[in-house]
Amino acid sequence: MNRAFFASALVLLGLVTAALAAPKQPPTPDSSAPSYDMKAQSLLDLERVQKRFVDLTNAMPDDKLTWRPSPDARSFAEVMLHVAGERYGILGMMGAQPPAGFNGKDFEKSTTDRAKIVEDLNTSWEFAKKQIEGMSNAEFAKLLPKLGPQANAGDVVYILVADAHEHLGQAIAYARENGVVPPWTAAAKAKAAEKKAEQK
Secondary structure (H helix, E strand, O other), X not given: OHHHHHHHHXXXXXXXXXXXXXXXXXOOOOOOOOOOOHHHHHHHHHHHHHXXXXXXXXXXXXXXXXXXXXXXXXXXXXXXXXXXXXXXXXXXXOOOOOOOOOOOOOHHHOOOOHHHXXXXXXXXXXXXHHHHHOOOHXXXXXXXXXXXXXXXHHHHHHHHHHHHHHHHHHHHHHHHHOOOOXXXXXXXXXXXXXXXXXXX
């Protein structure tokens, strides 16, 4: 048994040694079509998150729109306006011009009115959507040297998507701290309960 084990080990060692000693082959260039459509996926992601921002804003009680977790943190209203304003700022990194009269410095504190916050979210989403829909595939690959040696316009869109998801998580935490269940979670629970009741 020991002799068979050692023989097998020697064969295995020989195969590993031969594989490591073999000359390295350069990788074959990938000429297949891309399997990921960044334009379509980013628009889908941003649209879903936009709907959740609006739904969550509408679900927050009036007296909680100005709630903040600590004195030095943004209030719920300021987070929503920050999201709306960042769409102009982030897309501005690739040359998109914000609407006339937009003041990024004061925008976050410009209102605590729910209807106006929702309006600002919707307006900035339409702006972002128009900018991204208007980009060709070649424009996604356009280099933006001021942002980094290999940075391109697609990176800017990616930053916008990642930023939106980050702030959605923040807004959900704010809502939960105030006893507000996100509307999409409440709807999913109601649907599950309804399905369970039908199965009885």
